[in-house]
Amino acid sequence: MKDEAKNVPVVRFNGFYDAWEQRKLGELGEVTTGKAFSSTNFDAQGEYLVITNKDISDSSRSQNVMTDRISVSDDEIIQRYNLGGENILVTMDGVNLGKTAMYSDDKALLAQRVGRIKSNQLEFIYQITSSNTFLTVMRKLSVGNAIKHISLKQISDYSSIVPKDIVEQQKIGSFFKLLDNTIALHQRKLDAMNQMKNGFLQQLFPENGEKFPRVRFADFKDEWEQRKLGEVGDFYYGKSAPKWSVTEVATTPCIRYGELYTKFGAKIDRIYSYTNIPKENLKFSKGSEVLIPRVGEDPLDFAKCSWLTIPNVAIGEMISVYNTNQNPQFIAIYFRAKMRLEFAKRVEGGNVSNLYYSYLENILLSLPPSEEQVKIAELISQIDNIIILQRNKLNKLNILKKAYLQNMFV
The missing domain is CATH 3.90.220.20 (DNA methylase specificity domains)
Known part of the structure; x- marks a missing residue:
């Protein structure tokens, strides 16, 4: 009874009471890897993206990336390594070893040394594989001298305590997907504000050797x-x-x-x-x-x-x-x-x-004249204040997610 009490999260959805159980990733889904594509076949005009370990630099919900391309006519290879549908990708070697990403693109193929997890509970599993615990364990298990690496078996054998009820797994996965999407939305807003600020800075100041900026406030016409x-x-x-x-x-x-x-x-x-x-x-x-x-x-x-x-x-x-x-x-x-x-x-x-x-x-x-200096400083300061507010919102959401993960998982 004491062990069962330990295997219950602090926070649960209503209607679920059973203790959680220890399960391996290989029991929760199918773990495979990609194909050893030759770089000599890469083609900038190729039909398919080739997703390698360098394309997974951070645990995230990745979208299409700018990377190597290849043209493949073999239907068996396309079907086996195509990244259409939902996938969890795990970097198996190099500096990004152990980092994971959700990835989906039917115009992308998976390269060797990147693990792929397929499951009908992918959103739930993603919260396990994107954790610092998973990253730490994979790096401890890695072997090699110049380039560390892990195996598919080591990924498959990674175990975690999970709900017995698939419905509970689904609810947890959907909850964190919504939270992740909200975090991603606020991150995009922050990125957009930073891009807007950089754009203003490029336009409001003259280029070196020039005496007029490209964009000015009204009523200012004199050269700088x-x-x-x-x-x-x-x-x-x-x-x-x-x-x-x-x-x-x-x-x-x-x-x-x-x-x-x-x-x-x-x-x-x-x-x-x-x-x-x-x-x-x-x-x-x-x-x-x-x-x-x-x-x-x-x-x-x-x-x-x-x-x-x-x-x-x-x-x-x-x-x-x-x-x-x-x-x-x-x-x-x-x-x-x-x-x-x-x-x-x-x-x-x-x-x-x-x-x-x-x-x-x-x-x-x-x-520029002092009055124009003041207007430029005020504009950039206003943008900085918005960026600070947006960054604070993002930080609070990340703190909130961390708290939920601590309380909704065992």
């Missing part, structure tokens, strides 16, 4: 003025506030350079860290500074600059501080949109790189 960074502002470095000084009991708000990469967008309006360094050893903001990371790993990331809107915040070392007579929010957006390559060209160092502000002072900017 080219000025050097050092002509419209000045730099200094932040001071102290090392990692060891940031504690839960410290009281002095601070910004550390790593947070420019991980916490903030073009505007800083919230503080995450507090330092216990004496105030006389710190440098504080006035609420108009643009912060530029001075240390990093990827040269293209140094343009992740932010306008610090809050006064009396300690600015940590490894940050270049830019005070400008231009609109600081516009400048931060400008740096992020147009200065990635310019900053990257001036980075020095190897694994840990440095960007000294003295190398930035001669960079040319194209600057």
Whole structure:
């Protein structure tokens, strides 16, 4: 009785009371793999997509992908390896080993080293195979030196505790399919907003060497003025506030350079860290500074600059501080949109790189009138706010799904 009590989920649909039972994937469905197509037969104009392990980079409900193509005339091969209908695909080797996807396309064929699961309870099984537990077990079972791999038997033998009643499996599968579709919808909305923002950034700023953007607000017709960074502002470095000084009991708000990469967008309006360094050893903001990371790993990331809107915040070392007579929010957006390559060209160092502000002072900017700067900054800020709201909705849905998975499975 105690074992049966353990094999019951916390949350169930009404009308189901029996304990769940241990079953292998091979008992819940049919596990097969694809054909060893020769890459010499691939043809960009081929009739069929060839789905390989590189096409399953994340556990998801995949749609058609841009990948290799092939023409096949053998009806037996087409029938055996065609991916029409619903399929769960499992990557059997390489860097994506153990990752799974739902896939359906009658104009696609399955390649070797990708497992396929067919079942009349596919939606339920997908919640098992897309879990971190399945991924972890498959990677632990993998063998090989240069390229790790798993076998069809290892996939088939993977066991999980499942409902005895097929109807309960169906209800659980349908519930999570609806939740997954809702998550996918919000992800598409977020992607669309990011694409729209990138489109605006491309159109609202002139190309290098040009003096007019492609798109402007009404009533602005003058050409943008080219000025050097050092002509419209000045730099200094932040001071102290090392990692060891940031504690839960410290009281002095601070910004550390790593947070420019991980916490903030073009505007800083919230503080995450507090330092216990004496105030006389710190440098504080006035609420108009643009912060530029001075240390990093990827040269293209140094343009992740932010306008610090809050006064009396300690600015940590490894940050270049830019005070400008231009609109600081516009400048931060400008740096992020147009200065990635310019900053990257001036980075020095190897694994840990440095960007000294003295190398930035001669960079040319194209600057519109201050009123136009404000309008551009306001527009991008509004889009950023919508993106943040959409991302928060998506995060909440993912948290909700995680909670349901913990409570609706044993």
